[in-house]
Amino acid sequence: MGTNPEQSFFPGHHWLYFSVYLFAFLVGLPLNLMALVIFVGKLRHRPVAVDVLLLNLTISDLILLLFLPFRMVEAANGMRWPLPFFLCPFSGFLFFTTIYLTSLFLAAVSIERFLSVAYPVWYKTRPRPGQAVLVSGACWLLAAGHCSVVYVIELSEGSSHSPNTNGTCYLEFQEYQLAILLPVRLEMAVVLFGMPLLITSYCYSQLVWILSKGASHHRRKRVAGLVAATLLNFLVCFGPYNVSHVVGYVRGESPSWRGYVLLLSTLNSCIDPFVYYFSSSGFQADFQGLLRRLAGVWSSYRRERSVELKGKEGVKRGEHSLRELPS
Incomplete structure (x- = not known):
């Protein structure tokens, strides 16, 4: 059976979608742009594997955020797709690919963090950026390969998503489409979510256990923040959405409620910057330095504007005084 979008959401649901997308865009875009500047700078000076992985994660989040306006337009139009139809599968493909890239890169980062603590001497002498590039490429291919099912479904013969029929984008499915889609979703839940979650849980549990033996309070606190932000991403942003894949497969x-939990996945782009922040003390220092520079630029701009406005007010007062002089 397919899913009728009018039965899948409460009345006015499209404004909920619009609000969540707008929030993610306004919060996530500036944070990830700052992270992009920091990681590019770090890789120019001393490229290391974890920074390569985090840079790819940042790029993935930025792609998601830059295509959120398409979703906002759809939501504002009552969940009907008003844009050219070729943008529907393209935006959907990028949307889902970037969501699953997050879980893959978070797992890869957890491995790097575990290695840096379990084998610190070996890790510091082997930055391995080349291997990280290969791992990143494999993550992109794995996520994109699975999410290409969007094109298979949207462009399948007799698809109900033609703009000449109901005008929706990846919301309603016929039985033959679900026969393809539901098993693929189940595999995505296992391969792109379940396995990364197990790897991440193992690596961070070992990391916490090792650090509990004698690490400084500051380092334990930073690692606790890293683990909390990562698990928040997995369990809150991605967990309910992937559970919907399992439920959908069982029920056919x-x-x-799948649409609601998909909104939670969108919010991962706002949480990932916290993963970056707690990933290393170097990033924290760079982030705080960048904030100070931005604050300095803003203060300089405000002072210049203040001087300019005062100058204009002085000129106006002078002109007014001249007009009041007797002729």
């Missing part, structure tokens, strides 16, 4: 139809 998309759950009516």
